[in-house]
Amino acid sequence: MRKAGNKAGINDEDLIIALEPEAASLYCMRQLCEPKSENFTAFKPRSKYMLVDAGGGTVDIIVHEVQDDGTLRELHKANGGDWGGTSVDVSFMRFLASILGDDVLHEFTSDEKGDTLTLMNDFEFKKRKICSKDINQGKKQDTNQDTKYVIIRIPASLKELYCKKHPSKANKKEFMLSTPSGQQVKWFRDKMIFEEKLIKCLFDDSCKKIIDHMHQLFELSSLRDVSSILLVGGFAESPVLQEAIIGAFQHKKVIIPEDAGLAVLKGAVLYGHKPNTITERVSRHTYGVSTNRPFDRTIHPQSKKVVYNGIEKCKDCFDIHVRMDASLKIGQLQEKRAYTVCEPDQTEITFPIFCSKIKEPTFTTEPGCHNLGKLTLAMPDISKGMDRGANVYMTFGGTEIKVTAVDEHDPNKTVSATIDFLG
Template sequence: MATGVGHLAVAAIDFGTTYSGYAFSFKSQFETDPLNIAAKTWAGGQLQSLKGPTCVLIKPDGKTLETFGFDAETRYSQLIEIGQHTKWYYFQRFKMLLWEKAINKNSMLADETGKMLPALTVFSLSISYMKKDMESMSTKQLCGIGPDDIHWVITVPAIWDDSAKNFMRLATKKAGISSEKLTIALEPEAASIYCRHIPVELDGTSGIASSFRFGKKYLVLDAGGGTIDTTVHEVCFDGKLKELYKATGGAWGGTMVDKEFWDFIAELTGKDSLHRFKKDNMEDYLDLLRDFEIKKRKTDSNSQGLVTIKLPLTLMDIVEENEGRKMKQVVQSSRYAKMVTLSGDKLRMEFNIFRSFFKQSVDNIVLHVKHLLSEPETNGVDAILMVGGYSESPLLTETIQKEFPRMKVIVPKDSGLAVMNGAVIFGHSPNLIKERVSKYTYGIDISEIFDRKIHPSEKLEKTDLGDMCRDVFDLVVKSDQKLKVGEPQFEGRYSSVAVNQSVVALNLYTTTNKDVKFVTDIGCKNIGCIDVPISGKGTGRYVKVRLYFGGTEILFECEEESTGIVTRNVVDLM
């Protein structure tokens, strides 16, 4: 894995479902104060934050970036007003494309109007914007620093599969960041590392410092916009962390709450009216979304009275035109008539209605955490560390505290920035994680001598070497296996079988099933081919192959026996 060693600065891109941002620190700063981290301030109207919306606007040629973040929202709204938006490509909240979907370098992505572009283009242009913006910002702070002096870190959910992580590496490379200058960081790990560095004097009454002493075990709940990412860590004697249980989670993040809210608005206004409103009045649509986002982050279970949402006049006009009656009459005739009122442009709802938007998301999170804490590997966990933007919602944090009264629930200040800042620290010190747990079982496709007692006849293959059994799943790593970072989990010896052979191809398979004998078994999936280079000519040229699964990506190392040449690289799964 690439590291930040030898570079003058480390920059981290936190690529989120709803919000993204970047942060950086110089090596000299990190050595004296690891928390001396700079970040861009994003501005949208009157709103300022250290992250901007994950929105990208691409010019009509489908290749050139126009802008990203709040500026993309504003510019696209302007294009709608003059009727030119259909020629442009506008994407928002597109990160979830990589969740539980088969994805490769040729995957396509639909924009807001249904036009298609390669997903790799959309992701790479977004990363390119933040890369160039960060380089410009860093040079203003320290003269003489160049692009070659920066090591990059990009964050991904720990629950993503290997191909999704590899896709982000390809997108980052296409954005102009070489593999040698890139480290992939897992989001809950980055947040955990950040919280380990919060000094005691800033701890207050949150209990952060005491929860990170030697021997402590805690659950990291990374609640983002798209996914909920959970992992369990133990603090080792040297202050480093080891994972006790494999990363798990699901698509229960803040966008699930947003969907429930929009379903509610659609029921009040009618789906056709809401669709037309979003299509023709993007700026007002974004204002409504931002208003709801503020309510999500501020409303708690102690809130009194009604929750108020300001409805855009353009939406009410569209409803009146479509329904033939005033918006107030539409509300009064709905099934929410006794729980919702409209006064002017202010939609006031009972608190129980507002809380219902969170129910599906929160119920899934609570159920998952309960299941996780019932596993033998999590015995001794006495704290839940909540990070991610969604953790800023009082309704979520209060529910976790209520459902797990025996746990110390820790929500650090600026929990939404924990991943981004932790990724910067991880880039400077990539060895802070010493052990992980494998989420999958991995194997290599091999042929072995046919044994009629154990091998099915349909797998028999006649070769010059005799009867062989094909499609054998040669176990490399088991699911739930503990993986020491920096140590190989597998070593095999392979030889050339052809005179002019230049590579030994090893097909890598993965499965979640416990008992797999053949790569053709149900649930077994080919995730890529490892092309092991081999020099010279002739048969019988041997090479040792070592596979490392303990890092954030799968690495391979090959050593030619005849020359001693060693090659090491990330396994390409695209």
């Protein structure tokens, strides 16, 4: 993100990176913290709330506690999954494939990109209106008077492809299609008419995964007293998702702010003006430096053995600076770690920076480890031989980490780098 900003002509000192759910949290706080608001209690000092940012691709969740001075403290590391609104779109396309045929839909989506986009735009509009009063729905004329329908416009190119595969349908203004479960879908001219319950079923998988994950979070001892849920993001505008969450957490206060789909955008502006509103975060990963340690043949694999200056070392060791789930106060220096040169004539020392998805990684080559960058500190004076090294420390500021290396013999010789704080 920072590289993209630099390419766009934005200097580092003019760029602040905001985490999406945090930005949304600030927007909600600004919108709902008026004393006269019925939701004011959600933002009283020492109150705790869960924010669910249900976007198109992902659902991101954070939990905040309001401090006495109005700032926010994170109670649980940012988390979530790919259960956003586009997962419903995928379910819709699979459903169409099941009634039209995989070959028809594949050819349509491959050759008719514009029409595919038009179809999905219409579905997106209807997706947000299901269960609301203004949905484009009708009444069944011959049997069940209470059946509701969802009408979706179908591009002419899709009907042409279908009729090419099924010539008997070519001259018919309307015909019925059968779903795998035996239900009927009417195709009338340029419209498909679905029973509303068929479209609602497309939400089931996404809603279940979101709610199950929220239940797991509320079972944690540190989150059991969270009393409010804030629902934001484009997918949060879906009445189906709203009703599912309200129904699943009837003992919680579920708050859906005005312009929920714009909460991240508007909150990012607020964060830019007051980036210090978030004063404490929970580390989503373990952070550290790749280093060499004395080789111990009883615990270290032979493949990791290297020899420096006649001494056996174990390479790629993950030296932990910050562990996953640790609470990090913004701007607070973490514990310094000392590192030494490996050779007496070494003229620089390099510190590869890593993060890991596990709490106690042993080696930086393990699955889940990711290289974030490196620091290189010049040490041209080799007169002290092996008696040279540097102290390295990390500072978590805002949404980024500043890693600094200081020459142990000359504190004026330093090198720093800023890397993304991945939650």
